[in-house]
Each structure stands twice: as C-alpha cells, then as structure tokens.
Amino acid sequence: MAKLKIKLVKSLNGRLDAHIATAKSLGLMRINKETVQPDNPQTQGKIRQIGYLVQVSEVQ
Numbered sequence: 001m002a003k004l005k006i007k008l009v010k011s012l013n014g015r016l017d018a019h020i021a022t023a024k025s026l027g028l029m030r031i032n033k034e035t036v037q038p039d040n041p042q043t044q045g046k047i048r049q050i051g052y053l054v055q056v057s058e059v060q
Contacts, residue, residue: 002039003059007032010053019050028054 008028012020026046027035036059037043047056 003036004039004043004047005034005036005057005059006047007034007055007057008053009055012053015053019053022046022050023053 006026006028008023008031011031012023012029023029026037026043027033039058047054
C-alpha cells in the first residue's frame with residue numbers, strides 16, 4: 001500500500017477550528033512536524049482540506 005509523508009509548513013495560529021482539528025487528526029501539531037499516513041480516500045480528503053498548510057510527498 002502506498003504511503004504519504006505529510007509535513008506541516010505553515011502555522012495553525014488563527015486558522016479555522018476545523019482545519020486545526022484536521023491537522024491534529026493527522027498528527028501535525030507544530031511547524032516542520034512530519035507524519036507518514038496511508039494513501040487512501042480519507043487521507044486525501046484531509047490533505048485537500050488543509051493543502052495550503054502542508055507539503056506532501058510519496059514514501060518509497
């Protein structure tokens with residue numbers, strides 16, 4: 001199964017509560033924090049919602 005590396009590159013300060021909750025559900029609480037998540041529709045939806053805050057790359 002494919003995996004995605006997701007990195008928080010912008011601050012959560014002043015963001016919508018829903019976007020902060022989405023970042024926390026991915027395990028991203030601080031800038032430059034990285035997490036590896038499975039590439040599935042649920043993760044893709046979360047990335048789509050907070051795409052302006054994160055950087056995504058595929059894990060080999």
